[in-house]
Amino acid sequence: ELDLFDIISFDAELGKTLQELRVLVERKRFLESTCGKDQLEVADLRFRGAPIEDLCLDFTLPGFPDYILKEGEQNTIVNIHNLEEYVSLVVDATVKSGIMKQVEAFRSGFSQVFDISSLQIFSPQELDYLICGRQEIWEAESLVDNIKFDHGFTAKSPAIINLLEIMSEFTPDQQHAFCQFVTGASRLPTGGLAALSPKLTIVRKHPSSGVSTLNTSGVTDAADDDLPSVMTCANYLKLPPYSTKEVMRKKLLYAILEGRGSFDLS
Incomplete structure (x- = not known):
């Protein structure tokens, strides 16, 4: 199953940013487990030196303002307390349920040419090479x-x-x-x-x-x-x-x- 770490393979900037945000989420969890209800250290967490609120993120998909991640919450500003939910929703929209229709369309198209189960003999890397080609070393x-x-x-x-x-x-x-x-x-x-x-x-x-x-x-x-x-x-x-x-x-x-x-x- 695809996850956050696969995003960097096709959108390097988004993938890198999400990984950095995930680190903040994990840091927040650690602080909450060790500091109890003391929220001072949690509130002091920064993304590249800036508070999460200063990123001006909302619950829409980055680059696609019409794609609402959470109905009724599209204008809610992302902060350190709802960051985990935001990252999870972006990942879901990018490589999980958000692309389900497209994946099914590909499966349907492939099935019209050959039995989709035939692809099981290939690894994901081999399929990527067959469909998309391979990075060459140019000399x-x-x-x-x-x-x-x-x-x-x-x-x-x-x-x-x-x-x-x-x-x-x-x-x-x-x-x-x-x-x-x-x-x-x-x-x-x-x-x-x-x-x-x-x-x-x-x-x-x-x-x-x-x-x-x-x-x-x-x-x-x-x-x-x-x-x-x-x-x-x-x-x-x-x-x-x-x-x-x-x-x-x-x-x-x-x-x-x-x-x-x-x-x-x-």
Whole structure:
């Protein structure tokens, strides 16, 4: 059965916060068992240095103000005394009864293709890999074999060399964000980048200023004001020929991290 500690696997920020709140709940229990009715130490419990009330939490699901955790109590402010109930309700809504309809829909869909009992031969980790793919270790040497370069770029273009080095230095979160930006999905299919269809393609994006004079390295600072753009339906990354690797890293991270949820025409 899923519990609080599973949440961090798909929502790291919420999972970490709930675990910290759970520690406060356990600390409160301990103080009450040892200090009796003396509530001074309990009232002094803090979350990252602040009273629970200062978090301005109420009995709605974090990020979903219309999802009421406890009917009639949606405007009740969470404090140290009702924190345990709040954490329990958030966990229930996130990985237990709150997702029951969705889980049953998945079961029904799978059952139309094959007997759901067939999945029992797989561990949860194996199912996760089959359905969602596996986190890859990206290395510049292997990346070049699974990416197509076109329209002004080759595997030896300075901008491409910089890009592959940057990709190989991504953290897992940055890797997920890059995949989301380029393909529309935060995880690659089973088989990784090599299995992506259409193949990830990187092309040269001309500077918006209209000036495209290159230096001897094949790069230009005229592109340094532009951001990369994509066509997610074709796994197509349009990359300006930035003047340096650091400029490229800054612009790429800005696009993949700050542009989440945006849909614009380029």
